[in-house]
Amino acid sequence: MTRSGWFWVAVGLLYFLLPLAATAEFSFKDGDSYSFAAYREIFDDPQFRDTFFLSLKLAIVTIIVALLLFIPTVYWVHLRLPQFRPLVQFLCALPFVVPPIVLIVGILYVYNYQWVPGKYLGSPYYLVPGYVVLGFPFMFFALDNAFRAIDVHTLTEASQSLGAGWTRTLWKVILPNILTGALAGAFLTFALVMGEFTMASLALFNTFPTYINYIGQTKANPAAALTIISFGITWLALLGILFVGRRPGRTAVQVGGGAR
């Protein structure tokens, strides 16, 4: 490798690592010495637990809905309705370019007091439909790749010729083969929901990211600790994909704009 090559690699590493190092240092800082005080303060805060578990629940519901929505869709697009692919692909790429803030403003406008039963309007699960949409690109492309890697036609025909019905074919034959893709999509969606601030904040719900912001306005060191925790969650999600997929960075679909 050339010397300028090493230079750019070094620039990249520095840019990536320096803010982390700085934040980590800051999160351990306790006056003139270092301690876990900031972390202890966070973990002892009941609000941390409430918001963290709320975001966790939202993430799980979002993932379940997205999987239920996409597995049959992608399966059918591959098996029977390839002519729908351009449309589905277009719709799934849209959230890449439509800003989350536009989406939430639109959702708030359409699904307001006149339309939505009160108990859902006040419930944080109000956010789930929008999160599912933000997760479209992740789920679709992850599953699409997984389906592309297997021969859906042959597997389906083989399964049916052996006497299995549709449900059994999907459940026992297709699903195990696309599990990697489904999990990759799930991990990305998880990272997305655990970091999503825009929609939650504008819809006035207290999720984990809005809690981080709230702490940030008041307490500096605990905010740094939360930043490290949040970063750790993103890491876990991405490592999860690596672990199930063993194909690092194979596709460009590992990124979206949800968290920003």
Place this chain on the structure above:
Amino acid sequence: MPFLAWAAAFLLVPAGALLIGAFRTQDGEFTTEFFKDIFKGSSLDAYVKSVEISLITALLGGALGFLIAYAALSPGAPRLLRPAFLTFSGVAANFGGVPLAFAFISTLGTVGMATRALDAMGLNPYDHGFTLFGFWGLVVTYLYFQIPLMIIIIAPAIDGLKAEWREAASNLGATSTQYWRYVGVPVLLPSILGSMVLLFGGSFAAYATAYALTSGHIGLVPLKIGELINGNVLSDPHQAYALAFGMVIVIAVAMAIYFVLDRRASRWRRSVQ
């Protein structure tokens, strides 16, 4: 398909509704007032600033991301660099929003680690007009996700550059510069342009980072929308719908520019038959 219903209900209808909302008053009457307003005064300033920051971070992030990706992913690089950079980039590109703002406050804030280090060298950036909480501070912060985003998006294109092209060019007498000018850049250009448009969109849409970093005080379009929606009871939400609709237009224009450029840059990819 339930998927289509979902996409219609929670993506197309809300986005489309903004078109109507942008041209209506609170009482439901038609008006072009709000839409006209976005071309005036502070609204226009916000668009200009948003576009500026998005353009700058797309160009800088695109250029830096490409150089780093090319250095780390080209066949001559050590094996280990590749998975390391792609994984790091995956994390960094997905890491954003409020925590990212805090990470940069710890780094380049008034008492941040890098600020202190630079200060020790007599180069305190705050003495030279820089502030993390202004325009350029935002640029530096956005680059933290823009660069890795570029690395990930451009990686397949770099992998697609065949060693044979470089060797053939060299064999035919071309210098390295000539290779890049006639082959490398033209081949990569559509991918680079496409990636930069995506980066542009990423910056343009970003809300949380700017919100946390500047407490909402820097006049970007998403922040203005947030202000109008968020509790400011006196204002008219239809002004926000108009601003949001304006964002959709900007994104649409960016996409259109991309498609034109891409078509021009990639005649060779289209089939003539």
Place this chain on the structure above:
Amino acid sequence: MAYLELEKLHKEFGDFTAIEEIDVSIQAGEFLSLLGPSGCGKTTALRIVAGFERPTSGRVVVEGKDLTNVPPNHRDMGMVFQAYSLFPNMTAEANVEFGLRVRGQSGAERRKRVEDLLELVGLSAAAKRYPHQLSGGMQQRVALARALAIEPRVLLLDEPLSALDAKVRVQLREEIRRLQTQLGITTLYVTHDQEEALSVSDRVAVLSQGQIEQIGAPAEIYNAPGTPFVAEFIGTMNRLEATVAEEGQVQVNGMVLAVTDARGLPRGERVLVLIRPEILDLQRADGAASSALVGEVVAHIFLGAITRVKVDAGEHELSADLPGHRAAELPVGSQVAASFPADGGRVLALSEQPEGPAERAPAGQ
């Protein structure tokens, strides 16, 4: 003096020795093939000549000038790669023009030359097409025209046909040879396909494990393989392990066979007797000569004009190519005796390492 010389080339990649030693001289206008299995160092040798690799030691000399340290873009060598080497963003025309353009030739001159070359390879009609609109064979023709456009000192071809269909392969290799003869250009051709190498070259160098096993005209390589490796690699060969007996005779499985080539070898030496399938003759065992090898027919392989008959002869499996009607007389299961004329077999001394270079030059040279 030779036109192109590879002098004592040696190349290591870390711990791996790609080229032990290659030392070969090529005359002006000569077509030399480097032939060998994958990993034998042939491509590395070619890449050293092109300048993409530096030899660990040794020199590349053209017309008496040492080019070893000259960068590839100053070597004036035209190279045709295996595949996908055309610049995808340029038409066929622009690809051919590329070398002239970077040399700063004037526009009019360039256009004329490009036209001529595309005509030479029969692709005038495809000048405006992009590589992805051309078939594999057409792409390689453009690549050839592109390499020839710069009037290279040496034409280098790195398995240019390996990615093509069988039919196109034969067609194109004949065309490459025709062009090469017509232009009189010194050519170095790398391939793993022995038929290809033998059919187009003036001389063939057979490589194994980074060394030249044998170098010679195609007929020489085919008829008189110098080492067991060459014998094995080129065509199909029956191999009989034997011991030298009386003058001009060897002993196989206790049977004595007359082989002219064994003359002059010390009695008792272990040797390998090599017989081409087309030399071997089969007879029904009842009427066979006493010195012949006996066995049972185990398979017939139809090869068009001839049929290859496989015989299980105890320790040896033999192949004999017979005309169809003769093979039909010897169905699977029949007992047969194999024989060959005394001057039809080659004898090679068995060295300690059978894959190493021959210890003895083949007889009859």
